[in-house]
Amino acid sequence: MLNIGCHLSASKGFLHMAEEAVSIKANTFQFFTRNPRGFRAKELDMNDVEKYLEYISDKNFAPIVAHAPYTLNACSADKKIRELAKDTMEDDIKRLEHIPESYYNFHPGSHVKQGAEKGIEYIAEMLNGIITPEQNTVILLETMAGKGSEIGRTFQEIREIIDRTEYSEKLGVCMDTCHIWDGGYNIVDNLDRVLDEFNNIIGIERLYAVHLNDSKNPMSSHKDRHETIGNGYIGLEAITRVINHPQLRTLPFELETPNDLDGYAKEIEILRSLYNE
Numbered sequence: 716m717l718n719i720g721c722h723l724s725a726s727k728g729f730l731h732m733a734e735e736a737v738s739i740k741a742n743t744f745q746f747f748t749r750n751p752r753g754f755r756a757k758e759l760d761m762n763d764v765e766k767y768l769e770y771i772s773d774k775n776f777a778p779i780v781a782h783a784p785y786t787l788n789a790c791s792a793d794k795k796i797r798e799l800a801k802d803t804m805e806d807d808i809k810r811l812e813h814i815p816e817s818y819y820n821f822h823p824g825s826h827v828k829q830g831a832e833k834g835i836e837y838i839a840e841m842l843n844g845i846i847t848p849e850q851n852t853v854i855l856l857e858t859m860a861g862k863g864s865e866i867g868r869t870f871q872e873i874r875e876i877i878d879r880t881e882y883s884e885k886l887g888v889c890m891d892t893c894h895i896w897d898g899g900y901n902i903v904d905n906l907d908r909v910l911d912e913f914n915n916i917i918g919i920e921r922l923y924a925v926h927l928n929d930s931k932n933p934m935s936s937h938k939d940r941h942e943t944i945g946n947g948y949i950g951l952e953a954i955t956r957v958i959n960h961p962q963l964r965t966l967p968f969e970l971e972t973p974n975d976l977d978g979y980a981k982e983i984e985i986l987r988s989l990y991n992e
């Protein structure tokens with residue numbers, strides 16, 4: 716079975732997200748851990764969490780993805796902003812420890828004018844200050860489009876972060892199809908080669924989840940503008956190869972396409988029909 720879901724609003728809690736997911740025939744979902752602008756997080760409602768776990772227990776759910784606020788910048792030149800990123804992540808992960816089968820995805824950050832090396836150093840420093848050998852939550856570094864001075868456009872940069880992190884067994888990668896395409900990896904004409912490169916540099920066993928998006932822009936545009944499935948430069952044929960690829964097909968796929976719930980339901984229906992059972 717294809718493990719597919721989409722980004723949902725967390726404002727009404729976990730049970731509500733799971734019910735919404737089921738209503739659109741999803742068996743996973745993604746959500747922001749907190750308002751990306753406001754940074755404040757609600758206390759975890761353990762009653763909601765229990766009901767959620769009970770609800771999904773017989774529904775064949777794949778792991779879910781918690782997304783850090785995209786305004787976090789772990790490699791800002793400003794120490795206060797770096798500390799805010801660390802405190803936010805530490806708190807998010809503490810709460811996620813109560814949600815079995817969840818991954819924590821974050822954008823590595825933007826180095827602005829400091830250079831990628833400095834940025835990578837700061838990101839690894841933050842991870843080293845957060846990760847404990849006891850934690851269950853796997854932290855996912857998201858592959859980025861390379862907009863501005865984003866770290867994580869290349870597989871090498873992600874490898875370097877992993878190499879500098881002490882408990883790197885807690886680190887994985889979430890591959891965003893729009894981002895790697897915009898970043899210059901040709902997943903349309905040569906998906907095998909891109910995955911070989913991923914495997915050689917990072918190791919395919921580090922890949923835990925996929926953000927499934929089409930792109931409004933051609934390859935190497937470094938733009939990061941998501942398009943609905945089949946209506947962008949990646950296209951439905953290439954996306955069909957992505958969901959069926961032997962190295963990807965069992966992973967959770969999360970749609971982050973510009974859609975309302977109905978739009979997501981339609982995309983999920985199409986993608987399920989294109990999946991080779």
Ligand code: FE
Pocket residue numbers: 782785822857
């Ligand atoms: Fe993201």
Ligand code: FE
Pocket residue numbers: 857891926971
């Ligand atoms: Fe993404």
Ligand code: ZN
Pocket residue numbers: 891893894939940941
């Ligand atoms: Zn994006």
